[in-house]
Amino acid sequence: MARVRVGTFSELADGRLHSLTAGGTAVIVGQVGEALHAARNRCPHLGLSLTTGPGGPRFSEGEVQCPWHNSRFDLCTGENRDWTPGFAGRNMPRWSRRLIALGRKPAPLTTYRVEVEGEDVFVHL
Numbered sequence: 001m002a003r004v005r006v007g008t009f010s011e012l013a014d015g016r017l018h019s020l021t022a023g024g025t026a027v028i029v030g031q032v033g034e035a036l037h038a039a040r041n042r043c044p045h046l047g048l049s050l051t052t053g054p055g056g057p058r059f060s061e062g063e064v065q066c067p068w069h070n071s072r073f074d075l076c077t078g079e080n081r082d083w084t085p086g087f088a089g090r091n092m093p094r095w096s097r098r099l100i101a102l103g104r105k106p107a108p109l110t111t112y113r114v115e116v117e118g119e120d121v122f123v124h125l
């Protein structure tokens, strides 16, 4: 396990979802309540970016929505809350979810422990 400095608390605790590279790993960091949380920037559906895609990045109240097929995840726990309900930010008819899923079963995000020391923020990969 590696502990990697990813920035300062004041840079990262602004309510936006930040995309960064830590030790060669693509990571997202976002503020939920008073704390920062981090996860791998790779959707467990098809392995695509959670911050770059046709639906654009979406992050609200601790929830990340994939910009590709709209799967939603809890950034704190990685829990999957909805699996492939649409495309590019638009929801599709319920019957089409299995087609969009391409046979992939719901899976959680890989989350990382975040540590704050003074102003410095570290992620444990």
Ligand code: FES
Pocket: 043, 044, 045, 046, 047, 048, 066, 067, 068, 069, 070, 071, 084
């Ligand atoms: S790649 Fe994220 S939901 Fe399909």
